Amino acid sequence: MATPNGHLNISIGEDKHVVDDQEAQKIDYSQRSQWLRAALLGANDGLVSVASLMMGVGAMNQDVKAMFLIGFAGLVAGACSMAIGEFVSVYSxxxxxxAQMKREKRTREMDSEGRDETKKEKLPNPLQAALASALAFSMGAIVPLLAAAFIRNYKERLALVSAAVSLALLMFGVLGAVMGGTSPAISCVRVLFGGWMAMGITFGLTKLIGLSGLEM
Structure with missing residues (x-):
């Protein structure tokens, strides 16, 4: 419908449609930061720490059984550690x-609206956080274990573990970037370099200790 000055008015329906489209395109990535960080941290920690343990043992012991057992022990110990740490942290x-809710309740008279808001407030769940953290760690740690489980040749086993871990690190980097709305290239380089450095340092130092004359 035209106005006296010749301009057209946008209908309420059309205006609402435009607003809805704009709102649909807006994603608050900051709301994802906590759970995304916890999940990726747990998976990346499991992947890198267990792979580094296995590479360290592989530097001095070529037996596939020894390499697998140390990796499995690292998975169990790491998952338990992550779960307990997350449980204590979230419980705190x-x-x-x-305590803050109780203080607020004592300082003001709760009306019906206030009670509804308190009931709807979502409190952290320590047990859920602990289980999620342990699961994320285990999912990352299982990658090097599976890569080494069926390879008897020593050099092929180390190469396959390195390749599998590198691929998983790239996947974690892309996933974190996509869900966090950041650059995939930067994220991939960061996690890949960190993983390689951890495995390389562990392998190198263990090898150095072995060459210094320490008997295994």
Whole structure:
């Protein structure tokens, strides 16, 4: 419909449609930061730490059984450590939030609206966080274990573990970048370099200790 000055008015329906499209395109990546960081940190930690353990043992012991057992022990120990650490951390956060809610309740009279808001407030779940952290760690740690489990040749086993870990690191880098709205290239280079450095340092130092005369 035209106005007296010759301009057209946009209908309410069309205006609402435009607003809805704009809102649909807006993604608040900051809301994903906590759970995304925890999941990727757990998986990346499991992948790199277990692979580094296996590479360290592989530097001095060519037996596939020894390499696999140390990797499995690292998986179990790491998953338990991650779960306990996350449980304690989130439980502390829960205690702080509950205490704050109690203080607020004592300082003001709760009306019906206030009670509804309190009931709807989502509190952290320590057990859920612990299980998620342990699962994420295990998913990362299983990659080098599977890569080494069926390869008898020593050099081929080390090469396959390195390749599998590198591929997994690239996947984690891309996943983190896509879900976080950042550059995939930068994310991949960062995680790949960090993983290689961890495995290289562990392998090199263990090899150095072995060459210094320490009997295994």
């Amino acid at each position: 956060q829960l205690d702080i939030e509950v």
